[in-house]
Amino acid sequence: MRLSISHQTTYRYDDQVRASIQYLRLTPHDSERQKVLSWHLDLPRPVRAQIDPFGNILHVLSLEEPHEAIIIGARGQVDIDETREAEHEVGSALPFLRFTRLTEADEAIREFSSRQCRKRTDRSALIDLMHALNQHIAYTPGATEVHTSAAEAFAGRTGVCQDHAHAFVACARSLGIPARYVSGYLCSEDADHLSSHAWAEAWLDDAWYSFDVTNRLAVPERHLKLAVGLDYLDACPVRGMRRGGGGEYMHAKVVVSTAPRVITQMQVQHQ
Structure with a gap:
């Protein structure tokens, strides 16, 4: 494409x-x-x-x-x-285990992650987590601000793509899986979703896999990546x-x- x-x-x-x-x-x-x-x-x-x-x-x-x-x-x-589902990189993924203020996993997020994944840490488990977060945090433009944390959006159960990405990153890191925030563009026919977009990536089997909570997509076939980081502020x-x-x-x-x-x-x- x-x-x-x-x-x-x-x-x-x-x-x-x-x-x-x-x-x-x-x-x-x-x-x-x-x-x-x-x-x-x-x-x-x-x-x-x-x-x-x-x-x-x-x-x-x-x-x-x-x-x-x-x-x-x-x-x-x-x-x-x-057709490509994963990307390989030379650098270590370990820095992406570190929490930030925007991605700190509180007790509610840790319990949610554990309940959804049930000790599984494979791609299938994270796809289930992606769908569960989509149901828990309703896509609501204007409900949050750029400095809203994952814990705040999770507790309020509303947010936008930034909040979905932060929540997924917080959940994955709480499970011991390196995860990072991604900014970029999405090609979509859905006028309710913005072209400027954010999603998450998790490190599994020595590669980065994408998880777009907002659109419930685990294959980034319509996504153009601009930048990655620990959270929104980096990317x-x-x-x-x-x-x-x-x-x-x-x-x-x-x-x-x-x-x-x-x-x-x-x-x-x-x-």
Whole structure:
């Protein structure tokens, strides 16, 4: 499957921002299941690519002059191997056993994981866990925030793809299985689900397997991976800091298509 991506995010502010820095993980890299044919970032100024500790392609955009808006764009085409179920990597998976504030497994999550998997730690057990989490945490846009933890979303029983991914990672790590957060894009005909997406991967049999709790998918045939990390903060496409500016208004537009027909179009606006 060949996916075409167009992603533009605009930040506007009530007052002038004196200076800002944006950490961009908006560039996919080649792997066993995806081949990047072309990719371009549209930024206010040229920036160099670097590799972060998790192997993600990172661009750091620093604006030291006053500004009232920032427009960040990404576009390109990527071929996806729809038949590949797992990916092999050279690096150790052990760091992905570490809990973070967003993925801490409390007693409720540990009990839930144990009950669902019943001492099984194979792929079949994690697929059962994926389905159980989908039923437990109802997909509810606006119910949580970017800093909502897995335990909070699990207790509230509502959330979005970020919360589903965090909850799955927390459950898997509580079972002693390395797991990581993944950010990227999803090609979907379901207009209720966003094109910009998050899911989880778990380390089984010396390979990374995907688990998309939101869509109950264990084969990433329609997923384009951007970045991975211990949680959202490590892998989110755009993360930044600024001095001044007052209120912030963000407008994002993501279009994912399989040539020549556009499959999914999503616009988000908030302040």
